[in-house]
Amino acid sequence: MLMFNLFSKSKNLITPILRCQLCSLDSQYKATICKDCWTQIPWETEKIIKQEVPIFVACRYEYPINRIIQKFKYEQQLHFQHLLANLILQLHLPKVQAIVPMPISEERLIERGYNQSLEVAKIVAKILNIPIWQPIQRMHQHSQKGLTRLERIENIQSQFQIKKDYKIRYKRVLILDDVVTTGSSILALMQSLEQLGCQKIFACAIANAN
Structure with missing residues (x-):
């Protein structure tokens, strides 16, 4: 003993x-x-509105959050996914049936090896006990440089396509993005989800870059 x-x-x-x-x-x-x-942490204290869409945002895109996201997104430092997911979980998120991570193109997926929004969404979805839903695919992500506001919106809208024969449908969903800038990607994804019959679409992001 x-x-x-x-x-x-x-x-x-x-x-x-x-x-x-x-x-x-x-x-x-x-x-x-x-x-x-x-x-x-540079917390974002208020819900922001971009493209007339209200977005729940955890932080401002400032140090150290900006550097953390860069390491996570471009340097394969996936251990930061737990911190970034917990930042999202600090938000007063609405009750939804599924989380829709912001999709990236196949080219970006090959380049990075993973979808950064999906990796964060996996942890959030597990804690909230709801599924990940990915009914939208993103085609070639073209540069937005030099485009007008209307051209940027049209450019991004053309990138999202509904997957064929996607039978699972949800009415209340939450889009999860890493960094929101103009909000054009979130707006375009929302419009695609509306075509699938989504009635309540909310959006959240880790950081807001003005």
């Missing part, structure tokens, strides 16, 4: 302390980061 107690105590002594994923100085407080880093 004495040997067992000593062994148990020794196991407790070598239990690793999980350090903050941002500063690595303090122990984790919430969503893989320490209390100081959590309080320094």
